[in-house]
Amino acid sequence: MPKLEGSRGSLVAFVTRMREGRANGKGYAPSSAGTPLAGVVVGLRERGSAGARVRGDSGRSGSRAQGAGWPRREAVARGRAARPGAGQAAAAEVADLYRVVRACPDTLAGDRDKALILTSFHYASRSQVPAGLLSGDVALVSRGLVVSVLTGKTKHSARDAKINCQDDPEICPVEAWKVHRARLAAEAEPRWSQPDAPEFVGIDRHGNVTGGMVPDSVTRAVKRISARAGVALSWTGHSLRIGLATTGRKKGKDAVAIADQGGWARHSRSMNGYFQRVDGWENNATAGLT
Incomplete structure (x- = not known):
């Protein structure tokens, strides 16, 4: 040639x-x-x-x-077709959130884990986002939290994500965040509560803050937390992001609202792919036949 x-x-x-x-x-x-x-x-x-x-x-x-x-x-x-969806991350579900929260120990690290998981789920976070947040990027307001995402993978990622207070305080991200911040202020050096300090910090087994979390440590934490809770389908760093999309779809949330909350383009192919996980069951020809 x-x-x-x-x-x-x-x-x-x-x-x-x-x-x-x-x-x-x-x-x-x-x-x-x-x-x-x-x-x-x-x-x-x-x-x-x-x-x-x-x-x-x-x-x-x-x-x-x-x-x-x-x-x-x-x-x-090889005699068989590839399985559709093979290799895709498992989606976090609300039932999983209860398991995770109940498995967290009553420690500073346990409260950090609750706040990390619950807030990340509610604004469809990628692993690098909580790792890049500063304390001053999260604001408590009358109706919940406002998370100012200043960096991200795409131009749609930068946004002020609003997280509403939830009816059940056990898995309410706002309550978990308040408990975590109060405990961090009480048990760690004052510098870790300053506005320019990392929002989520690493904590060793003795309860000492080791510094700000990085994307890899967030991913490892998500995997570890789900394993500790016995979640049936182990989470990856993308499971919380997918979970918001699929749960919102199940609840009938508008696709534009989901896209804006998670920082997707409003006609994102990846987001619509997550929707198909729900639609493929809800709009299935076998649904409700008997």
Whole structure:
């Protein structure tokens, strides 16, 4: 094949070859093929004066589609189709919140865990958001909390997320936050309660504050907290975010309201994918047949 060939067919062949194997005998995973493919396309365009031609984006999109189909084609080759939704994070549910709260110890770390989980669930937080919050970014108002998210993954992430007080104080994020902040002020050095201090801090087994939490420590905490509570489907760092979307959908909340609360674009494909977890059961042809 000519080195400067940039047709759709040549790029698809390149992607297929990456799947078959590299020099070390191992093929690229579908999620890893995009970067080398982008490099090829950019390189061909830079060499346009030497005769290389890339026909718009059709070659790249076609080869991406080729890569996207690998998992299913391989499953079919093994005699079974890929399971829809495989690998997706489990969604946190309200029943899980009760389990988590009841499993938290009566310690500073336990109160921190309650506040972290309950507030993160109610504004569909990614792991990096609570890790980036400062104490001054969370304000107590008459109807609940206002969480000022100043950074995020997309332009829609920056927002003032309002968290309402809930009817049941046991899993109310506002009550959990107030208890946590009061205990932190009573048991930790005053500097950890200042407006410029991290909103959520690491705490060692002796109850000493070790510093602000980072995204990885938030993710590990979410996993640990769910395991301690015996949640049937173990949580990941994304479970609380998905949980707000699916629970809101079950409760009939407006999609725009859910998007604004969680920092999604109002027609987000990922958010609509979370909705399908609910709709696939509620609007199922087998629902309520007997």
